Amino acid sequence: MATPVLDVRGLAFAYPDGHQALFGVDLHVHRGERVALLGPNGAGKTTLVLHLNGILTAGAGSVAVSGMPVEQKNLKEIRRRVGIVFQDPDDQLFMPTVRQDVAFGPANQGIKGAALDAVVMEALERVGMAEFVDRPPHHLSFGQRRRVAVATVLAMEPEILVLDEPSSNLDPASRRELADILRSLDVTVLMVTHDLPYALELCSRSVVLHGGVVAADGATYDVLTDDALMAANRLELPFGFDPRSIGNVPH
Amino acid sequence: MGAGHGHRLFFHGHSPIHRAPAHWKLVALLAFMLTVVATPHHWYAAFGGYALVLVTVILTSRVPLLYIARRMVVEVPFVFFAVLMPFIATGPRIDVLGVSVSEPGLVAAGGFLAKATLGVVASLTLAATTEPVDLLRGLRTLRMPDQIVSIMSFMIRYLDVVTDELRRMVTGMRSRGCDPRSPRHWPMLARTLGALFIRSYERGERVHLAMLSRGYDGRMP
Structure with a gap:
């Protein structure tokens, strides 16, 4: 089998204050997959995400991205390969204009001049935000800012796109537009979300994290229709939503 | 959240002042301020000249004078101190409208107020005619x-x-x-x-x- 894009083995981590968030997580994500990472608040989802690009370092176990271990000496390349889109676009967009912000990652990789401009425009076109290139981020709507946040990461040509709560705070139209964009991207995706219909719509596979371990890993449809599993992991479908009425979504 | 694409101190326009490179404007502002601050209090004509220069720049930029005037409220704390000065300063006293005030205090307050006003108006003019992004670029050009x-x-x-x-x-x-x-x-x-x-x-x-x-x-x- 090909080397997985994401290879997490026995990952355990405790915060300096003694709170242990992860107790041995195993997770493999292969090229081209779109995987939803589900779990209640406090399950360790964010902690896991911060290990994927070496912001946090494993207490025990290992993380590798396309075969490259996440270690101090590889961090620069790891952070190019793993693109994290954080939940609040105001945390992600810190430069005075959209252009400078999207250019930040590639510029750190040493891309300059016309090549940099081309990368920036291409990334913005992929999320349909090219016309806003010279606007300051705080003058954009929330949905537009989320899309620019995705572009800032796409500009780095990541091998895996990690999205933290991509649909949070979006109005239904922006939520659908973002789904269209994510579907159009030819990139491996790991999506942390509480939005179960969104997971079903976009990800054929779901991983449930609960209490710092992987509680389930399987087809999203099977996970969402397993009532006992759902209840045991504090997962609940929104009122009126029943995956069975849709049938198994072909991906 | 401000509407449009500018900052709230920025007044959108296409005048020569708007188009001038930000680093020139920054250097001009700095030179102007240093000159104003270095001018002795009693050179009243000089202050008139400075004001004239400023008003000419504002008129050229086509930023409405009222737009600048409204944003001058930031000066209020300085005005407060300037008003206090003639009352608390020492030295020979004179009567103004029947109130006894210190003469050096009055001159100092006048000069202080004139310099502060010129400084505030000049800075507001820069802010009204330059986008924040260009200001940052200008500062970088000036090797900040x-x-x-x-x-x-x-x-x-x-x-x-x-x-x-x-x-x-x-x-x-x-x-x-x-x-x-x-x-x-x-x-x-x-x-x-x-x-x-x-x-x-x-x-x-x-x-x-x-x-x-x-x-x-x-x-x-």
């Missing part, structure tokens, strides 16, 4: 240290975010029957400001994480 330009750029970027956050917190206070304007509730307001500081600090940490995640190595690209 990178760290300082970065800090200023973050300040501009997050000013609206933090003011928005404060506005939401104050709305939250009001909704729960607390009036931030009444002195009785000032302790509450102070605690809110403390909480805002902590929130902003935590945001700073999250922004730093986001920067690291995109390959930041301590130098802005």
